[in-house]
Structures are given as C-alpha cells and as structure tokens.
Amino acid sequence: MHILVLGAGVVGTTTAWFLQKQGHQVTVIDRQNQAGVETSYANGGQISVSHAEPWANPSAPLKVLRWLFKADAPLLFRPRLDPDQWRWALSFLCECTSTRAAHNIRQIVNLGTYSRSQLQNLREEVGLEYDALQKGILHFYTDPREFEAAIKPTRIMQDLGCDRQIIDADRAISLEPALKPIRDRIAGATYTSEDESGDARKFTHNLAQKCAEAGVEFRYGTEVLGFEHAGDRILGVQTLKDGCHEILRGDAYVLSLGSFSAPLVKKVGLTLSIYPAKGYSITVPVKNEDAAFRVSLTDDEYKLVYSRLGDRLRVAGTAELSGYSRDLNYTRCRAIVRRTAEVMPEAGYWDQAEFWSGLRPATPSNVPYVGKSHFPNLYLNTGHGTLGWTHACGSAAALADIISGRRPDVDFAFTGI
Known part of the structure; x- marks a missing residue:
C-alpha cells in the first residue's frame, strides 16, 4: 500500500x-x-520503561490543588476558557483511582519493554549514532514520603517484568557518584539497569x-x-x-x-482525548567530568529527568497545561536550573543553560x-x-x-x- x-x-x-x-x-x-x-528536539532523552507510573494516580488530585498557584510547580494546571482542557481534566480525575492507575501502568510497561527491544534491534541493524548510553536509569528521592509512595507502583512494575530494584542511598551513590553532594538527603532510590538514554533528535x-x-x-x-x-x-x-x-x-x-x-x-x-502538556528542558556543557553524571537520573519529587548526551547534560521535565503556546516561562526554566545546581553543583555550566519548551501530546491516562x-x-x-x-x-x-x-x-x- x-x-x-x-x-x-x-x-x-x-x-x-x-x-x-x-x-x-x-x-x-x-x-x-x-x-x-x-x-x-530537546526532550529528556530517556528510554525509560521504569518511568511507568502515570501522572493520574491516587496522590495526583491533592498535589495539583496544592500546586495550582505555584508558578514553578512540577505539574501546573492553568485554567482556561477551553472546553477541551476541562474535558481532559475531568478524564484525568477519573484515571486517578488505584484500579485505573494499575491498569495504565500495565499498558505503559508492556509497550515500553517491547519498544526498548525494538529500538535495540533497530540500532544493531542500522548502526545509528545518537549519544546512546546503556547505563540504566536511577530514580532518586529526597522526600521520604515520595519514596514510600513509589514502592507500590514499583512492585507492580516488577510483577510485569520491569526489573526496577528498590535500593538505598549508599547503593545509589555507588551507581552514580555524581549524587554525592546530596548523599545525606537521599531517602531512597530505585534502579532499572536495562533502561537507556540518548538524543531523540539525533x-x-x-x-x-x-x-x-x-x-x-x-x-x-x-x-x-x-x-x-x-x-x-x-x-x-x-x-x-x-x-x-x-x-x-x-x-x-x-x-x-x-x-x-x-x-x-x-x-x-x-x-481524541489529547491535550498539550508543555514541558521544559535545559541543555548545558559538562563542567567537571568527575562531578557529572553518566547514569540517567529521575528526580521524581521535582518531575525532572537527567540524561548525559556526550559532552552535554540534558535536564527536562515539568508539565504545564495551558494551551498550545510554546512561550518560555522563565520562572519554570530557572526552577530547573536551581534544582540541578543544588543536586550536583559542579557537574555543568548551569549559568550557560540553553532553554527549550515543547508540547507533549498527553492523554489523561498517559496511555x-x-x-x-x-x-x-x-x-x-x-x-x-x-x-x-x-x-x-x-x-x-x-x-x-x-x-x-x-x-x-x-x-x-x-x-x-
């Protein structure tokens, strides 16, 4: 055809x-x-089967309400006179039950595992270069409540064949020494050795x-x-x-x-129940090789992902439900810089951050x-x-x-x- x-x-x-x-x-x-x-063009760079917990989960409604008037919130809902936005938001609330979240995790993990294997086969067949790294993804938590909340969905992912291990701070530091500056603040972590990263644009x-x-x-x-x-x-x-x-x-x-x-x-x-979720990223040059990460990271509390792309560091995340504008919100951009500089101050030239925004096509379920x-x-x-x-x-x-x-x-x- x-x-x-x-x-x-x-x-x-x-x-x-x-x-x-x-x-x-x-x-x-x-x-x-x-x-x-x-x-x-400049997304987070992760091939992340382990990033399977949907935004719509039992804890989401209270978080969204708490973040409603916080300009640098990880997930920001800006109400508009837009019927599509409100229909999407109501559908999102319906997906926030434990039963629906577990169902959606199953869909996301199954497709992700299959997709990762298809990518690996394609890469071997064609020999594409795109700053690929096969060093896994480490989720770290600096809030004990966020770490505790991550355990149940992690168990669900494990049951579905996603080898996401629950680890302590010492194990996290041994896997990624770049996290040493916040060693005393890490409440726990998870690690998925089979996950990958790479430059999606390349x-x-x-x-x-x-x-x-x-x-x-x-x-x-x-x-x-x-x-x-x-x-x-x-x-x-x-x-x-x-x-x-x-x-x-x-x-x-x-x-x-x-x-x-x-x-x-x-x-x-x-x-189609799709609404744009504007995400942001920063890309900076590596400053200190010894302080810069190589394992791809996820900072779940702040909804940020970190990927090493050659001599560049990419940090992306947050979501803003505010229509189709791609205008940069510099408050949100600076929030990413502030958090990454706090986590690993010597890793990159954070004052040279290149800002970017893109419209992610989000469904209420993330499926x-x-x-x-x-x-x-x-x-x-x-x-x-x-x-x-x-x-x-x-x-x-x-x-x-x-x-x-x-x-x-x-x-x-x-x-x-």
Missing part, C-alpha cells in the same frame, strides 16, 4: 521505517524543514536519512490542514506548501502529529492511541505524552503489523482491535 504518515517526529519517523520494512510505499508529511525538530534525524535511502519520501515544509473524506473513507490530505494548496492521496493514513492530532481529526468527527480509528484507512500513533521517545519504536512496529494485517507481539490495548 501507499501510506501517508502525518508527522516527522520520532513517532512518525519510526512508523515510516517499520512500514517500509514491511514493503509499503511511504510518504511522510511535516511542516518543518527536517525531521525531529518539534517535541522530539536519532530521528539520522533514521529519517536511512528511511530516505530505503525509498521513503519526505515532504518537508508542508502543513497538514485537514482531510478530504466521504462516508467512512479518508480520500486525501489537504496540505499547504509555499502558499500552494494540494491534496495528497494514499491508500492509508497514519496520524502522528503529536498535540496537533486532536484538533485536526476533530474536523472529521473523531474525538497513547495506537491502532485503528473508526475510518478503516486512518490509523493512530499519537498521544505518547512524556514517553514518545520510550514508546516510539514499539508503537511503530506494532502499528506496521496492524496495517499489514498481523497481530502485534505485545499485550497492549490497541485502539479499534
């Missing part, structure tokens, strides 16, 4: 790769001039080149405006490039436009849409939230199987199946 993939981020580009591997003719459409320059850019060499067509600088449809069939994609309108046609279509997926398909009567829509030739691969880099290869490989008429080899609640 000729398949049009809408979006050239890490999810859309991996989808194109796995589709062409199964013999399909693929065209990728993106409004930018190259792959991986929006939400994939991965996406280099994989797009491999796709092009394999025959995938990329139409950059092309904005997707909507769909042409009749009955239950998508007939084409309405696009705009250099001021010229054009309808692009294929046999099937894959929606991978991140936060912009929901408003696009709303025009054809399809409702993405992967599978069929009610249009038989429109498929979904979107809504990955903070785990787009983690779930990209798995959701792409699974969707390629679905489109090709095969059952994916992963236990996951695919849409339309």
Whole structure:
C-alpha cells in the first residue's frame, strides 16, 4: 500500500521505517524543514520503561490543588476558557483511582519493554549514532514520603517484568557518584539497569536519512490542514506548501502529529482525548567530568529527568497545561536550573543553560492511541505524552503489523482491535 504518515517526529519517523520494512510505499508529511525538530528536539532523552507510573494516580488530585498557584510547580494546571482542557481534566480525575492507575501502568510497561527491544534491534541493524548510553536509569528521592509512595507502583512494575530494584542511598551513590553532594538527603532510590538514554533528535534525524535511502519520501515544509473524506473513507490530505494548496492521496493514513492530532481529526468527527502538556528542558556543557553524571537520573519529587548526551547534560521535565503556546516561562526554566545546581553543583555550566519548551501530546491516562480509528484507512500513533521517545519504536512496529494485517507481539490495548 501507499501510506501517508502525518508527522516527522520520532513517532512518525519510526512508523515510516517499520512500514517500509514491511514493503509499503511511504510518504511522510511535516511542516518543518527536517525531521525531529518539534517535541522530539530537546526532550529528556530517556528510554525509560521504569518511568511507568502515570501522572493520574491516587496522590495526583491533592498535589495539583496544592500546586495550582505555584508558578514553578512540577505539574501546573492553568485554567482556561477551553472546553477541551476541562474535558481532559475531568478524564484525568477519573484515571486517578488505584484500579485505573494499575491498569495504565500495565499498558505503559508492556509497550515500553517491547519498544526498548525494538529500538535495540533497530540500532544493531542500522548502526545509528545518537549519544546512546546503556547505563540504566536511577530514580532518586529526597522526600521520604515520595519514596514510600513509589514502592507500590514499583512492585507492580516488577510483577510485569520491569526489573526496577528498590535500593538505598549508599547503593545509589555507588551507581552514580555524581549524587554525592546530596548523599545525606537521599531517602531512597530505585534502579532499572536495562533502561537507556540518548538524543531523540539525533536519532530521528539520522533514521529519517536511512528511511530516505530505503525509498521513503519526505515532504518537508508542508502543513497538514485537514482531510478530504466521504462516508467512512479518508480520500486525501489537504496540505499547504509555499502558499500552494494540494491534496495528497494514499491508500492509508497514519496520524502522528503529536498535540496537533486532536484538533485536526476533530474536523472529521473523531474525538481524541489529547491535550498539550508543555514541558521544559535545559541543555548545558559538562563542567567537571568527575562531578557529572553518566547514569540517567529521575528526580521524581521535582518531575525532572537527567540524561548525559556526550559532552552535554540534558535536564527536562515539568508539565504545564495551558494551551498550545510554546512561550518560555522563565520562572519554570530557572526552577530547573536551581534544582540541578543544588543536586550536583559542579557537574555543568548551569549559568550557560540553553532553554527549550515543547508540547507533549498527553492523554489523561498517559496511555497513547495506537491502532485503528473508526475510518478503516486512518490509523493512530499519537498521544505518547512524556514517553514518545520510550514508546516510539514499539508503537511503530506494532502499528506496521496492524496495517499489514498481523497481530502485534505485545499485550497492549490497541485502539479499534
């Protein structure tokens, strides 16, 4: 089949790769001039099966209320006159029960484990360079209450096959000596040795080149405006490039436009519970090799992730539910710098931080849409939230199987199946 993939981020580009591997003719459409320059550009860098506890959990409602008027809160909800935002927020509250959180952890872990193995296979096959490190992910906690709250979801992940070990502060320091400055404040930690890290933008850019060499067509600088449809069939994609309108046609279509997926398909009567969660990151040069981390870290209390990308340090996190603006909130940027400088003061040139923001396509459950829509030739691969880099290869490989008429080899609640 000729398949049009809408979006050239890490999810859309991996989808194109796995589709062409199964013999399909693929065209990728993106409004930018190259792959991986929006939400994939400067994200946290983690391949984190262990980061499977959804935002929507029993402790979340009280935390959100406590953080409501705190400008540097890890999760900030800014109420707007936006019905989509309020519908999303109500759905989020419904996902905050213990039963729903356990169900969602299962989905996130299963897809994450499968995706990590697909990434490893792809890396071995293609030989991509993207500052990859296979040193695991260490979650550390400086608040004893946060550490205690992490134990139950960690046990659930262990039962699902995620080898996330509960460890003490001494073990955490032995794994990552860069945490020595806060040794006396670490209440506990967990460590997942099989998790990884790497630069998602480099991965996406280099994989797009491999796709092009394999025959995938990329139409950059092309904005997707909507769909042409009749009955239950998508007939084409309405696009705009250099001021010229054009309808692009294929046999099937894959929606991978991140936060912009929901408003696009709303025009054809399809409702997706996706809302942009603006995240921030800082990238700084390494200052002191002996003080800089190499194991990827997660500071759960502050909702920050740390990744080593060659001679750079990337720290990303927080979430701001405030619409589609990507404007930098410098209060939140400075909060990331302040916390990282407190944790490891000599690791990086924190005063040289390069700030970035991106719109993560968040679902209330943190579980993405992967599978069929009610249009038989429109498929979904979107809504990955903070785990787009983690779930990209798995959701792409699974969707390629679905489109090709095969059952994916992963236990996951695919849409339309």
